[in-house]
Amino acid sequence: MKNGHAEKHRVAVIGSGNWGSVASRLIASNTAKLPAFHDEVRMWVFEETLPTGEKLSESINQAHENCKYLPGIKLGTNVIAVPDLESAVKDADMLVFVTPHQFVEGICKKLVGKLRPGAEAISLIKGMEVKMEGPCMISKLITDTLGINCCVLMGANIANEIAVEKFSEATIGYREDKHAANRWAKLFSTSYFLVAVVEDIEGVELCGTLKNVVAIAAGLVDGLDMGNNTKAAIMRIGLREMRAFSKLLFPSVRDNTFFESCGVADLITTCPFHGSWWQKQESGRSLCKKRRQKVF
Numbered sequence: 589m590k591n592g593h594a595e596k597h598r599v600a601v602i603g604s605g606n607w608g609s610v611a612s613r614l615i616a617s618n619t620a621k622l623p624a625f626h627d628e629v630r631m632w633v634f635e636e637t638l639p640t641g642e643k644l645s646e647s648i649n650q651a652h653e654n655c656k657y658l659p660g661i662k663l664g665t666n667v668i669a670v671p672d673l674e675s676a677v678k679d680a681d682m683l684v685f686v687t688p689h690q691f692v693e694g695i696c697k698k699l700v701g702k703l704r705p706g707a708e709a710i711s712l713i714k715g716m717e718v719k720m721e722g723p724c725m726i727s728k729l730i731t732d733t734l735g736i737n738c739c740v741l742m743g744a745n746i747a748n749e750i751a752v753e754k755f756s757e758a759t760i761g762y763r764e765d766k767h768a769a770n771r772w773a774k775l776f777s778t779s780y781f782l783v784a785v786v787e788d789i790e791g792v793e794l795c796g797t798l799k800n801v802v803a804i805a806a807g808l809v810d811g812l813d814m815g816n817n818t819k820a821a822i823m824r825i826g827l828r829e830m831r832a833f834s835k836l837l838f839p840s841v842r843d844n845t846f847f848e849s850c851g852v853a854d855l856i857t858t859c860p861f862h863g864s865w866w867q868k869q870e871s872g873r874s875l876c877k878k879r880r881q882k883v884f
């Protein structure tokens with residue numbers, strides 16, 4: 589509190605790949621208009637040199653576009669690419685983690701002792717660390733390494749679709765602190781990005797992780813041309829197994845979580861159906877017609 593006014597929240601996004609760039613764009617559209625947040629969104633960039641010789645971070649700040657991971661989409665002038673991790677998080681009290689999962693531990697270790705007191709995190713990362721002691725959720729890794737509260741945001745969220753503002757839903761999972769979860773929901777929600785909040789952090793995070801295992805099975809069904817009925821069966825049984833496995837790891841996981849965007853919806857979007865039986869018949873018919881036209 590300064591002069592009786594609550595201080596504005598400062599957001600830093602740690603990661604600038606495809607989803608990191610889209611998340612920054614989404615957040616920046618809200619921080620620019622919501623008084624509770626500072627306009628500027630700092631986005632940490634794992635620095636790369638582009639084929640032109642230019643640094644990726646410089647290119648982003650000049651063009652307001654990530655030409656490597658999200659070409660053709662303007663991020664907003666209030667998204668500032670920062671190649672130095674410590675500078676990116678300086679003064680930020682809301683940290684969005686959105687890197688591939690294998691880099692999180694190293695990033696967190698670099699951030700120890702560098703965060704503003706009271707900082708909170710949210711993880712958009714799908715995946716988990718499997719250690720000798722057993723599986724470790726990414727949100728727990730962040731909390732344990734940095735000593736900060738960490739929510740998760742998962743869902744049927746193909747970044748390129750959200751980038752062009754196609755309607756999507758997402759689920760925020762939290763433990764105990766509903767107030768913090770609602771603040772994250774406010775930061776992410778737009779007319780085309782509808783966010784629900786549930787008190788089941790492990791359930792939400794495990795949905796985002798385990799659906800990829802089912803998607804591999806669904807891909808095998810596609811590869812073997814086994815058909816849509818088999819694929820639907822794999823997805824249904826897979827969803828049930830996701831729930832059983834999640835409950836085995838964390839008995840607190842709730843059934844309803846699997847009906848949120850992070851559950852069944854993310855599973856469907858990760859195992860897309862490539863045209864229905866009717867579409868295939870139609871395209872087959874028009875192909876025959878074209879061939880007939882050619883032959884006759």
Ligand SMILES: NC(=O)c1ccc[n+]([C@@H]2O[C@H](COP(=O)([O-])OP(=O)(O)OC[C@H]3O[C@@H](n4cnc5c(N)ncnc54)[C@H](O)[C@@H]3O)[C@@H](O)[C@H]2O)c1
Nearest residue numbers: 604605606607608634686687688689691713714745746747
């Ligand atoms: N792309 C999507 O549609 C989508 C949707 C939902 C969730 N996610 C999740 O978001 C996370 C990020 O995925 P993405 O698609 O944005 O990644 P991406 O594949 O587009 O980008 C990879 C990123 O990793 C960075 N990188 C490379 N080496 C690094 C290193 N040594 N240290 C740190 N960073 C390094 C790259 O610079 C780049 O920013 C993943 O956990 C993914 O599961 C992605």
